[in-house]
Amino acid sequence: MLQEKVSIMPQVPELSVVIPAYNEARHIPLTLQAIEDYASSRNLTHEIMVVDDGSRDDTAQVTRSLTGQFPGLKIVCNGVNRGKGFSVRRGMLEASGNLVLMYDADQSTPIEELDKLLPFFKAGTTDIAIGSRALKDSQIEVHQPFYREPLGFVFNDLIQLLVIRGIKDTQCGFKLFRQEAARDVFARATIDGFAFDVEALLIAQKLNYRIAEVPIRWRNDANTSIRLFRHGSRMVTDLFRIRWNSMRGKYNAA
Numbered sequence: 001m002l003q004e005k006v007s008i009m010p011q012v013p014e015l016s017v018v019i020p021a022y023n024e025a026r027h028i029p030l031t032l033q034a035i036e037d038y039a040s041s042r043n044l045t046h047e048i049m050v051v052d053d054g055s056r057d058d059t060a061q062v063t064r065s066l067t068g069q070f071p072g073l074k075i076v077c078n079g080v081n082r083g084k085g086f087s088v089r090r091g092m093l094e095a096s097g098n099l100v101l102m103y104d105a106d107q108s109t110p111i112e113e114l115d116k117l118l119p120f121f122k123a124g125t126t127d128i129a130i131g132s133r134a135l136k137d138s139q140i141e142v143h144q145p146f147y148r149e150p151l152g153f154v155f156n157d158l159i160q161l162l163v164i165r166g167i168k169d170t171q172c173g174f175k176l177f178r179q180e181a182a183r184d185v186f187a188r189a190t191i192d193g194f195a196f197d198v199e200a201l202l203i204a205q206k207l208n209y210r211i212a213e214v215p216i217r218w219r220n221d222a223n224t225s226i227r228l229f230r231h232g233s234r235m236v237t238d239l240f241r242i243r244w245n246s247m248r249g250k251y252n253a254a
Contacts (some may be wrong), residue, residue, distance in 0.1 A: 013047045014045045014046065015044050016046065016179075017035050017103050018051065018092055019049065021087075022055050022084070023059060024057075025057045031107050032070055035103075036070055038111045038112060047073075048073045050073070051090055053078050053087045084192075084194055092186040098178070100176070109131050113131060113174065116216060117176045117214055118176075120214070128175065132216065133216070134156075139215070142220045143220060159198055163198055163243055164198060167213055170198050171198075174218075191241070
């Protein structure tokens, strides 16, 4: 008698962590270990997706060498430098977890701060939860250099004026999405540079997704890849692109 074959569907992880990485070889091992330790301590099934954005260092090689140590680790390579927005978009669309976390490789926000975001999803009160450095209970452990913070305030004022209101900190790289919301939002996104967060949140608002802004701990990394004048001017230009796209109805629900 022939035995019937039973196909077993792969388990959908509870959490996907998407890490855009450009020249992050020195950060990646510690960051992956921190995520693994956190997920294991909370009994979270998970995957980690590192999106290498054409790094000039050994980011891709170091990550590949750790796949045996971290079973849920995946690496995706852009081949050339496409920008943080492109890398995050690619990772968010390819992630398979029920919840998808956008996470910076330098651990500016400790992964344990996820404990502050998860309750909103368990309670069913939000579709997207974003870490914020601008709320009353936010904790800035290491500040940016004195000349960066005022420029950050100016950029935030431009965001509020031109694009999106009601969110105090659009740029913190610690954002958690329901999978459906992540795919819906990033399938419409177009910005490849550092202003991608603004576009993603505007799209989410237009699609009527619920967004919770949550105070978190954050510390500046002095080795940030953001170059003030080169990237800053492009970010301002991209704000006008986002506004124009919004006026044309590009982000509206079909």
